[in-house]
Amino acid sequence: GAVVSQHPSRVICKSGTSVKIECRSLDFQATTMFWYRQFPKQSLMLMATSNEGSKATYEQGVEKDKFLINHASLTLSTLTVTSAHPEDSSFYICSAGTVAGELFFGEGSRLTVL
Amino acid sequence: AQTVTQSQPEMSVQEAETVTLSCTYDTSESDYYLFWYKQPPSRQMILVIRQEAYKQQNATENRFSVNFQKAAKSFSLKISDSQLGDAAMYFCAYRSPPHRYGQNFVFGPGTRLSVLP
Numbered sequence: 001g002a003v004v005s006q007h008p009s010r011v012i013c014k015s016g017t018s019v020k021i022e023c024r025s026l027d028f029q030a031t032t033m034f035w036y037r038q039f040p041k042q043s044l045m046l047m048a049t050s051n052e053g054s055k056a057t058y059e060q061g062v063e064k065d066k067f068l069i070n071h072a073s074l075t076l077s078t079l080t081v082t083s084a085h086p087e088d089s090s091f092y093i094c095s096a097g098t099v100a101g102e103l104f105f106g107e108g109s110r111l112t113v114l
Numbered sequence: 115a116q117t118v119t120q121s122q123p124e125m126s127v128q129e130a131e132t133v134t135l136s137c138t139y140d141t142s143e144s145d146y147y148l149f150w151y152k153q154p155p156s157r158q159m160i161l162v163i164r165q166e167a168y169k170q171q172n173a174t175e176n177r178f179s180v181n182f183q184k185a186a187k188s189f190s191l192k193i194s195d196s197q198l199g200d201a202a203m204y205f206c207a208y209r210s211p212p213h214r215y216g217q218n219f220v221f222g223p224g225t226r227l228s229v230l231p
Contacts, residue, residue, distance in 0.1 A: 034219075038157075042223070042224075043205060043221045043222065043223045043224050044159075044205070044221050046219075091157060093157075093159065095159070101147055101164075101209065102149075102161060102164060103149070103161070103207075103209070103219055104161065105151075105158065105159035105160075107156075107157070107158050108157045108158065108159075110157075
């Protein structure tokens with residue numbers, strides 16, 4: 001299947017700092033990428049839909065100024081957690097859709113905010 | 115809005131045996147896609163199998179097969195000859211046709227499958 005790479009896999013930061021997570025589709029072009037957050041033992045919660053060349057669409061309750069999403073190219077979307085706080089600690093997963101309608105996921109990024 | 119339900123939070127199966135994971139969904143659409151994803155301890159989401167709603171034939175991928183009952187809005191996953199590596203969280207997912215809702219997926223709450231040696 002298609003390959004989606006997410007980096008970094010783990011990041012620890014101090015409260016108040018910003019963290020950037022990258023999501024790349026390695027062997028296909030993704031006009032749309034999705035960012036999810038997953039709490040322990042729970043399902044994936046969609047945070048936002050990232051569209052290449054346009055503003056991201058955020059789900060209700062997700063602060064767009066807190067979670068900045070940029071989709072500058074057909075193979076790269078970035079999620080920046082600004083002024084991170086301990087409650088932002090979580091597992092973040094990106095995904096990209098193919099023309100065939102399948103969704104492939106990155107490896108996920110575990111963010112720990114001290 | 116579409117919803118996906120997985121009524122079994124946890125399941126266990128003996129190695130080499132067969133297990134069926136349940137999934138039901140609610141939608142008013144007639145054209146859609148259904149998926150099963152596996153999330154092992156590594157947390158990497160892996161596509162297991164997909165089914166297009168317009169296809170009557172149940173999808174099969176090696177030891178994995180589905181029982182798709184469109185009228186009942188049911189989409190169960192059968193794992194045959196279970197292996198230790200099948201132990202994971204399994205998510206059922208629904209996707210609307212892209213021309214209507216982009217490619218957003220709706221995920222069920224998941225079923226944790228344990229495989230006993």
